[in-house]
Amino acid sequence: MSTSIGGLAGSGLLTTLRSVRSSKALTAFSNWHAGAMGHRALGLKMDDLIPEEGPIVGEALRRLPPKEQEERLFRFRRAYALSVSQIELEAKDQMAASEDQPYLRPMIDIVEAEIATKENFDLLDKIPESLKGRNRSS
Template sequence: MSYLTLAPFIRSQPWLHNLLKPVANWYTSLAGYRQLGLRADDLIPEENDVVQQAIGRLPAQVNYDRVYRMRRAVQLSLQHKLLPKDQWTKPEEDTPYLLPLIKQIEAEIKERNELDTIEIIKSH
């Protein structure tokens, strides 16, 4: 799930962040997932074992809300409709809820692999 990103560098440079923020907002609205009531983390593919573990760690209400958003989006897509504008996902509501768990699980896996491959050197 790890991938190369320039986001930390862009956020660290205020002038670059201010320059690219309108482009990012335009691109996000162009993607159209908010018009279906989805959040960005709803678009993460579930076929990965790490993502499956993260979904399993979600609180019950968050998982229920996620499934509801996805089913509603599928239904709207089949009907070729969008939600009314007052029901679109607002940018302040579009916060990561799954990505922090994915990063935590990846860190656990990395730590487990490092501990499994540790070499013990006996001193005489």
């Protein structure tokens, strides 16, 4: 009996996971959890909580546009001042769920994909036949 992801059992599993992921209950729980974390009350976005350690996140931060870097620094400084004062932003100034869009995670995904591509390319010991026709020198 095969239980591979590519088989019939896998497609049913993926369909079930997609339906659960898009369910109203899970969406409501996700919104509640994001609000309960408290980062929005300090004016932070979810991606501001990603630790900066490591070369991948460092490279992703370096690639951010200057305006996004300035906004990130402003959010950190404001959150630090609020934290030291032990207060939260007023409700009208808190980060709204609609504003809390990922800005760093997509860049991290790009950097990870580039690293994976480079590592795969470095592991090649010969040029694949399918690529030889594309290169005029081979």
